[in-house]
Amino acid sequence: MARRMFAVLLGLGLAAAMATAAMAQVTITFRYAFPDGDVIRDAMVDFEKKNPGIKVNLQRSSFAEARDQLVREAAVGGGPDVAHLAFVWVRDLGIAGALMPLNDVVKSKGLGQGWGDFVATDLTYDDKGNFYGVPFATDTWGMVYNRQVMAAAGIAKTPETWEELRNASRQIKQRTGKTGFGFPGGSGGNNSIWFLCNFNWWSDGGTLVDQDASGKYVVGITPEKIAEVFRYFDSFFKEGHNPKGNMAIQQPFEPQVLEPMARGEQGIAIMPLFTYITFVNDWTKRNPNQELPFYSAPTPHGIGKPTTHLGGQSLGVNANTKQPDAAWKLVQYLTSWEFFQAYYKNYFPAQKSLLAKMNFPPWLKGFQEQFTFARSWGPYSKGPAVIGAMWNQTARSFGSAAIGEKSFEAAAKELHDFVAGEVKKQK
Amino acid sequence: MGHRMKGERRFVVTMLAPIFLILICFYLYPTAFNFYNSLTDLSLLGLRRGGSFIGLGNYVKLLASADFYRVLWNTAIWLTAVSVALRVVLGFGVALLLNSETVRQYRLVTLSRLILLVPWATPPVVAVIVFRWLLDQRLGVVNRMLMGLGIIDLPIAFFGDVHWVWPSVITIIVWNTLPMVSLTFLAALQSLPEELIEAAKVDGATGAQRIRHIILPHLRPTIIVITLLSTFWTFNNFLYVWLTTGGGPGSYTNVIATDIYIKAFIEYHLGFSSAIGVFAALLMAAFALVYLRVVARREFQEIL
Amino acid sequence: MSSSRFQRGIGTLLVLAALGIVWAFMLYPAAWIFYSSLQTNEALFSGTFAGFTFANYIKIFNSGFRVFLFNSLVICTAAVLISTFVSVLAAYVFSRKQFRFRRLLFSSVLSGQLFPWIILVTPLFILFSRMGLLNSYPGIIFCYGAIAIPFSVYLLVGYLETIPHSLDEAARIDGATQYQVIWKIVFPIMLPGIVATTTYAFLLCWSEYLLALAFLSDEGMKTLPLGLYSFFGQDAADWGAIMAGSAVTTLPTLVLFLPLQRRLASGLAAGAVKQ
Secondary structure: OHHHHHHHHHHHHHHHHHHHHHHOOEEEEEEEOOOOHHHHHHHHHHHHHHOOOEEEEEEEOOHHHHHHHHHHHHHHOOOOOEEEEEHHHHHHHHHOOOEOOOHHHHHHHOOOOOHHHEOOHHHHEOOOOOEOEEEEEEEOEEEEEEHHHHHHOOOOOOOOEHHHHHHHHHHHHHHHOOEEEOOOOOOOOOOOHHHHHHHHHHOOOOEEEEEOOOOOEEEEOOHHHHHHHHHHHHHHHHOOOOOHHHHHOOOOOOHHHHHHHHOOOEEEEEEEHHHHHHHHHHHHHHOOOOOOOEEEEOOOEOOOOOOOEOEEEEEEEEOOOOOHHHHHHHHHHHOOHHHHHHOOOOOEEOEHHHHHHOOOOHHHHHHHHHHHHOEOOOHHHHOOOOHHHHHHHHHHHHHHHHOOOOOHHHHHHHHHHHHHHHHHOOO | OHHHHHHHHHHHHHHHHHHHHHHHHHHHHHHHHHHHHOOEOOEHHHOOOOOOEOOOHHHHHHHHOHHHHHHHHHHHHHHHHHHHHHHHHHHHHHHHHHHOHHHHHOOOHHHHHHHHHHHHHOOHHHHHHHHHHHOOOOOOHHHHHHHHOOOOOOOOOOOOOHHHHHHHHHHHHHHHHHHHHHHHHHHHHHOOOHHHHHHHHHOOOOHHHHHHHHHHHHHHHHHHHHHHHHHHHHHOOOHHHHHHOOOOOOOOOOOHHHHHHHHHHHOOEHHHHHHHHHHHHHHHHHHHHHHHHHOOHHHHOOOO | OHHHHHHHHHHHHHHHHHHHHHHHHHHHHHHHHHHHHOOOOOOOOOOOOOOOOOHHHHHHHHHHHHHHHHHHHHHHHHHHHHHHHHHHHHHHHHHHOOOOOHHHHHHHHHHHHHOOOHHHHHHHHHHHHHOOOOOOHHHHHHHHHHHHHHHHHHHHHHHHHOOOHHHHHHHHHOOOOHHHHHHHHHHHHHHHHHHHHHHHHHHHHHOOOHHHHHHOOOHHHOOHHHHHHOOEOOOOEOHHHHHHHHHHHHHHHHHHHOOOHHHHHHHOOOOOOOO
16 A cells, blocks of 8 residues: 555656656846846746746846946857847947847747837847847936026026027026036046037037948048037036036936935936936935926927937847747847836836837926937947947047146047047948 | 985975966966057957957057056056055054054054054945045035135035045045055054163153154164055056046046056957056066165065 | 143143044044945935935845855955965065075066056956856955965065074974974964954955956855945946945954954064064
8 A cells, every 4th residue: 555655656756857847947147237136136036927947047237347247258158148238239249249149039039019119229230230139228318407496597498409508507506506507527438428419419410420421431520519519518617507526427327416406406407317217206205295396308409409319228148048049038028018017117118119108207208308309329339430439538538628638629629530530440 | 415405495396386376377377368469459349359460559559649648647646656655654643643652541542443444444436435425516524614614615626626636536545545554554663662762762862853763764664565565556556546537537537547447448449458558567567676676675685 | 840741731632632533534434334324315415314224234135245245255265365375385485495586486476466457357257267267266266365465475474584584493403394393383473474464365355346247247156346336327326225335345344353453463563574
């Protein structure tokens, strides 16, 4: 009797073991590069439930180092199966052999509402027509105004041109003594001057890197125009309505620039979407039962339209992945409406159909409008010029002119020649 | 006799083998890698396929660029010379203070040593975050204090104003590294026999004379070693400048290590940045040679 | 006579005031971090006081700081033990023995200090990855040991120079072998110097970031500095977590050195104090 029981149990045990083995537990690594990894962790639990047999090993990394780490790993064939990247890294990493081309898998397995629904896909292609990343979340920059400070300074209309912006900033300082447009003017690898200058150039019809009719990459702006814009932004510092201390701040989320805005000591700021959302959330927690004094608006324009860049993050699949199927399932999950609705609430999906579904609260209307004007980096990323290098050089040239080391003309020429050198390179 | 010699040599080799094995693995390969790359135009994205040989092209470009001399000046004078000098002088002062009769009388030496440990244990990134906030133009406590005391009318942009940026960066470095220097000097001071000081006092020597003729000579070897080590570490330092100003405003505070970072990881010119690294190493080697021959001749006669 | 007492009184006051200033300067920034770590994210930079909270600490420990702390402890302790052991052996030989190439070899040990570390990272990464030593304790421990060796040897040689050679010779005459001389005679006297060297080495490894970043991408392997940097994002930074992380990164070294600091003090007298 006991022996028969034992045999049955053994048989059951073996069957169970075989069944589990047949499920073929697969593990993939997903490297996420932002600090809010907790929401991703919860999402991964959900993903694993919906995809039994796939286990996700969530790695975290600091955003600043993520690209360099992937480059190093590409050189030796390592790295995570799915990586969280910036829009503008995809092409370089693809060409460097770190990412898998996705043309086939998108065609055969499908993705969202189709490839055409994704924004900024032009940044993911190499010269041969292969693309290497899936746009994941998108953002852009917009202006943020403090209604109360503007009213106290007697400014009735939201500035629409760059000149109006400067006048408003001046007026805030003169009439209320507070900071006007307090933007970060510092140099460094992640500076804001790059964005500000490009927004200005683009909204006036120029651009740093362009493609001419024959497809060759050229500099699309004159040194005079560069100098003019440098002078424009410097005037905020020289005239005193942007405090000199902001020459040492690079990024718009630093407390040194955000805190005065939160305390009502500054009237105008510029920041990325995610920064603004975090800012408003924090302010609301700090000031319960008070009306939100902030509203957003598109960036100013010149002769053209208000133009900002379409920024964001992408997902890439490692060229050396051993689990391409499981990796793709994860990518499909992360680009689904359900994921953004349930977990990734503070971000905007990089798909037009999903963006249309999004609900923008009143204080975000400015960004909603800005999205309609945002343009892809285009030639900046597709051409041979290294964006990071131009990004860095722009702030350096601006900075050295702002502190008086060079004339604005010399600084502008320096940047112009630098970009000219970059676009001539072979990629 | 011969047998002993062979035993000696075997002993020496056995004792030195582990250290040189580790050092060769760790330093020789990267050095060779960098030296080789400095002669190519290797790009960061081209690690797999390698770069093409261009001989001394990188070095020529380096020595011909005006920017590089400013970087050198920043590194050698501002970053290294000034901060090391301040560290040594202030460290000496603090050590004297801690070793003074009064402090010992009130039994505050141990407590002081513990307090000094705190900045030493703080990682550089944390030190930078704190000081950037404390020295902020609009919201920092230092500006508020200075204005409250009436010393200044308008707040100072410590990191945005070119007149103040180096002193501010140096302040962070000194805060973080003074304890090590100070505690080293303190320990050396405590090893000074009391009788010597007493005898000098009996002879009527003033405090200053005691310092000059007894304390300083006793501390000389320690000062020399600390200065050399501090110079090496500070010259090649990256974090303090990068996290504070990013090398800015403009390129005002760019130093060698930040320049290497920019050239390698932002502009992707791995070959060129290797050339800068090799050049920096040669400079430090030259400095060490001169320093040890001239300044530390007596102390290191035996070994060098 | 009362005037000299008065002078002494003023002197005492000045000294104590100077001491107070030094204390304030050294402590204030660190105190600020600790204070900020107990604030909520929203109130952190606001200058207003909104009550204390441990939320940041809870958050970072749920994000893996427990593991990071453990890793840092294991890696740094092992690296320092190895480097100190190896350095003691080498320092003894450099200090006590005459041999060919001694000058050259001693200088070459120090040559490791000449480089900006940043240029060592890429080649080491490639090498270690080929050897399969990434994301493993042995790989990073080896690197940290190698970083600590050059100045450890330097400091230990300096300290050894203060111990008279006659001690060794007396022991040799009594029939001790080379190894017995080292471990039974010299090592005990050298202990304070070793403690000092170990301290320096430990602090160096503890806050090391560049190599850890390249070598340790697995969450389970990361060290404290990596954990700290991961709170800096692209468009936002989790300042509360950063402050708590900073406190957690700073405190263990303090706790470790509290009991050691007396030995540390007498050991630091070295450098190269010649007899």
